[in-house]
Every structure is written in structure tokens, then in C-alpha cells.
Amino acid sequence: MDCVFCKIVKKEIPTEFLHEDELVVAFRDINPIAPAHVLVIPKKHIGSVADVSESDEKLMGRMILSAKRIAEDLKISGNGYKLLFRVGRHGGQEVGHLHLHLIGGAKLSENIRPVT
Numbered sequence: 001m002d003c004v005f006c007k008i009v010k011k012e013i014p015t016e017f018l019h020e021d022e023l024v025v026a027f028r029d030i031n032p033i034a035p036a037h038v039l040v041i042p043k044k045h046i047g048s049v050a051d052v053s054e055s056d057e058k059l060m061g062r063m064i065l066s067a068k069r070i071a072e073d074l075k076i077s078g079n080g081y082k083l084l085f086r087v088g089r090h091g092g093q094e095v096g097h098l099h100l101h102l103i104g105g106a107k108l109s110e111n112i113r114p115v116t
């Protein structure tokens, strides 16, 4: 499958991992929108939250806990941060491999209203 994040998991696109375990990897977003912008992704290909099933409960928990720990490692946890899943077209998802955005290091705007 021609998926950019699968290629990152398989190390076909060289990318420094901030975290790796048997279920997930995390790396910095190539086009950061804040001082800290990290993506946490499952090693197995899942399209989006819309494709997640009951059997992925442990994986979804691991993604969130990994993001929490990375925020602590990056020392952005005290001031808070944003965790974001975009889902599909209306959600603005561009890469079709599930990913959790960890965004922080600065106060973030609340730009989530519908396009007018």
C-alpha cells in the first residue's frame, strides 16, 4: 500500500522516533503548526478513527498515553496542550493513516468552527 506513514513505520522514510513500542511510533510533524507538534501513529495501517474497532481499544489507549508521556518529556505538559484526531474530509484529515496530533509549546487558538 502506498501510505506515507506505513513507510515511516517501516523506516523506508528515515524519521527520528520520539517513541516506539510494539503498537505505536511517534515523530515530529514535518510541517509543525506550534513549537511542539508530534504525531503518534499505530504501526498497523488503520485509515482513521472511523475505521477503529473494539479490538483496537488497547491501541487507542496506548496512543493517548504515549502522547501524554511525550508531552511530559518535551516539558510542555505543565502549561497544557492539544490532542487532535482529524477524521475524514470534514475533519480535514489529509493522511489516510490514523494519527493523533500532540500540539503545544504555545497558547493555541480555538479555530474549529465551520467554514463560512
Ligand code: 5GP
Binding pocket: 004, 013, 015, 027, 028, 029, 030, 031, 032, 039, 086, 092, 093, 094, 095, 096
Ligand atoms: P492531517 O491533516 O491528516 O490530520 O495531518 C497530517 C499531518 O502529517 C500534517 O500535519 C503533515 O504536516 C504531516 N505529514 C505529512 N507527511 C509527513 C511526513 O512525511 N513526515 C512527517 N513527519 N509528517 C508528515
Ligand code: ZN
Binding pocket: 003, 004, 005, 006, 007, 044, 045, 046, 096, 097
Ligand atoms: Zn498506512
